[in-house]
Amino acid sequence: MFFEGEEESGSPSLVPFMTENAEELTADIALICDTGLFGNDTPGIVTRLRGLLGEELTVTGPSKDLHSGMYGGVSMNPARVLAKIIAALHDDTGRITIPNFYDGVRELSPEIAAQWDGLKFDSDGFLAQVGLSEPAGEKGRTALEMIWSRPTCEVNGIWGGYTGAGFKTVLPSQASAKISFRLVGQQDPNAIRESFRSMVQSLLPPDCSVEFREHGTSAGSEMATDDPAFEAAREALSDEWPQAAAFVGCGGSIPIAGHFKTILGMDAMLIGFARDNDAIHSPNEKYDQRSFHKGIRSWARILHLQCFQGRKLEQTLKILLF
Amino acid sequence: MFFEGEEESGSPSLVPFMTENAEELTADIALICDTGLFGNDTPGIVTRLRGLLGEELTVTGPSKDLHSGMYGGVSMNPARVLAKIIAALHDDTGRITIPNFYDGVRELSPEIAAQWDGLKFDSDGFLAQVGLSEPAGEKGRTALEMIWSRPTCEVNGIWGGYTGAGFKTVLPSQASAKISFRLVGQQDPNAIRESFRSMVQSLLPPDCSVEFREHGTSAGSEMATDDPAFEAAREALSDEWPQAAAFVGCGGSIPIAGHFKTILGMDAMLIGFARDNDAIHSPNEKYDQRSFHKGIRSWARILHLQCFQGRKLEQTLKILLF
Structure with a gap:
């Protein structure tokens, strides 16, 4: 045991x-x-x-938090930069845009597809129990297919600037996110990490830098x-x-x-x-x-x-x- | 006094x-x-x-936090939705995309433009003291023009999901941001609030809702x-x-x-x-x-x-x- x-x-x-x-x-x-x-x-x-790949990234812009009256509109805002990076990770059809991300992902064999169809999975009930009405992932795929056979890229946490009660007109110096990928088939976690990091670097505007922290990997x-x-x-x-x-x-x-x-x-x-x-x-x-x-x-x-x-x-x- | x-x-x-x-x-x-x-x-x-307009918004997707293995890829992720909304607030030239946002914003008169030129503002030094090398706002405008005469839309805070040390593969049920607008000229804070809220609503995917909280307004x-x-x-x-x-x-x-x-x-x-x-x-x-x-x-x-x-x-x- x-x-x-x-x-x-x-x-x-x-x-x-x-x-x-x-x-x-x-x-x-x-x-x-x-x-x-x-x-x-x-x-x-x-x-x-x-499988699973966990990445944490912190985008840094100005060297300290700034007053949004004094620097608003003129300083790079890392929270906006981070939002733009996250928004770019999926296209409008729900596909993940990281280069070579789908290498090693195979379509279901007809046998397995038929087997899964036979399970009569209650997709509506599965979604309804958490307040949802339709699968939100890649267009044209069933919920079961998405969960069991398709890779993902999800934001598990995001933070930056003032997050307490009320309001502060601060421009944050940094913004961070925890992002994880579920991997399937022969996807290589290390290759995907490299490709993800390169893509993030390529999306950085001037005066911004990024630091990555690794949070474990496993293949599917x-x-x-x-x-x-x-x-x-x-x-x-x-x-x-x-x-x-x-x-x-x-x-x-x-x-x-x-x-x-x-x-x-x-x-x-x-x-x-x-x-x-x-x-x-x-x-x-x-x-x-x-x-x-x-x-x-x-x-x-x-x-x-x-x-x-x-x-x-x-x-x-x-x-x-x- | x-x-x-x-x-x-x-x-x-x-x-x-x-x-x-x-x-x-x-x-x-x-x-x-x-x-x-x-x-x-x-x-x-x-x-x-x-002037200033402060808005807080909370996007809600599933009715509770979810396991990203169980629902990853199939559930709407409010942190991703929020990132997409924030990314959509500016176009690639740095202009704010909220409909009618620039109503009431006038270009500088030649007299004031000349006066400001005469001030020999040290834009490079102003940026360098906070670790920046170039103005990040609307293309084709000087830093001084941006700060003194142009309106802004900035993220002052963003948060959602797990933000502590280490990693949790949670899909957050909610994600929030504090967003403020600096206003100039005859911009109407109330009209901009309405237009902002309508735009956010129009960007929401199915199974997501949004709540707004107002944080004060003043005209320029x-x-x-x-x-x-x-x-x-x-x-x-x-x-x-x-x-x-x-x-x-x-x-x-x-x-x-x-x-x-x-x-x-x-x-x-x-x-x-x-x-x-x-x-x-x-x-x-x-x-x-x-x-x-x-x-x-x-x-x-x-x-x-x-x-x-x-x-x-x-x-x-x-x-x-x-």
Whole structure:
């Protein structure tokens, strides 16, 4: 059993630990419990994860905050410069404009497209539960396609100047943003970082400079669903849940799945029991009690089938459960 | 003597007080000490002030903060929407794009343009002291022209999402900005507010809403420099300062000058002794001791000349010194 408590802060100890203990950790397959149900009665077995690239940038204009009466209109305003940079990162069709950003992004195969169509995903309900009525991303793509198979560029935080109550007529010296990219397929996080940084530099007007800070990277991953473990898991879950498990994508990033592959040479299977309305990473996050109890029983069933079905004890799979 | 301590917070008590005490307050002219020197040895007599319009806007997209893995790429991101709105407020030549924004803005008369040219304003030095090398506003206009005679639209503050140390892959539900406009000539602050708000509404994508908060307004003002008070003041200042006083503009906004005119029917003459490097409204603001002492003596000289020169005592001007 492998417990990791650093994931939300970039897992600084994880890679060194895995590298040092590779022999002991290596198994036939890694089972990861960090994802969600497809529907309240339908478990999901994740077959693809998006990667993540986090960048923080600070644009600096004048050497100090200025009075907007004295310098307004004549000094470069870094908050306006930053807004212009962010606005330039997408075109009017929702596509990301960073050069070579889509290198390594493949269109869905007809098989997977048909499979996902068959899931009858309730796009309207998914959006409605957070107050939205239509998918806002790339034109001509479904919500499910956007979340599971398309890369993103999002602003996670932005700040500059006076942000308290009332008003100050200050021209800020600096403005900053935290921007993250979800990556898919064979997109190379390092190449995208370089291309992003070059594009930002090229958009800077005179008298402005920019500093970047890196906040972790992971590539996207796709699992080989023809591994017998996937069918065995689906069978095991059918004893616990009313609906057959669905092979699904996951819009989030679980860097450890990539590390299992690259450091330990091990595929991962992700099965989890979170519900759409758990509000993960939001205020008032919760975990459903039914998911908790059925999840415990589900894992017992999966381990039982993975380990023993059709095998003698000495052939038991070695499993790393994360 | 009239002391006002509320100016930086919108002067909520000022207008009611002036209206209630109009008879007692009314004088031949208001003398205001709230501006700066033109150069370290050259006093400035202000002949025009920019007005001010402050607006705060909050763009709301999804009903709560979201996980960027779960909703990234598919949910409207209010920080991106806000950036796009801000980026749209200026065109590539630095002109403000709000419809009818420039109504009431006049080009400089050849006389004033020549007068300002004669001031030999050190544009490079003015910019260099805050780390800038060129004026960033409307193309084809000098820095002095921009500050004294052109309106602005500036971001004074922007914020949304996660802005602390490290990284959170949150999609913010809201993003906000404080935006102010410096106004000149006959620009109507109320008409500009309406036009700004309509433009912002028109730029909102589906599933986004916006709320506005008003942060005070004042129109720009221009003084009639043919009033004999202006020449008398210039003469009085020549006894105190090595260089003759310059008739100058002021990029800042001193709403009380407008109130003196509209409520008390009284022109204002603004003479002050701040220095360019006082860092007003910035951290470590200071006031120069030489300015303080020479300023005290300057006002004594101005009052002396204004009150007594060529007049008998019973003809003394009534003066409201602010």
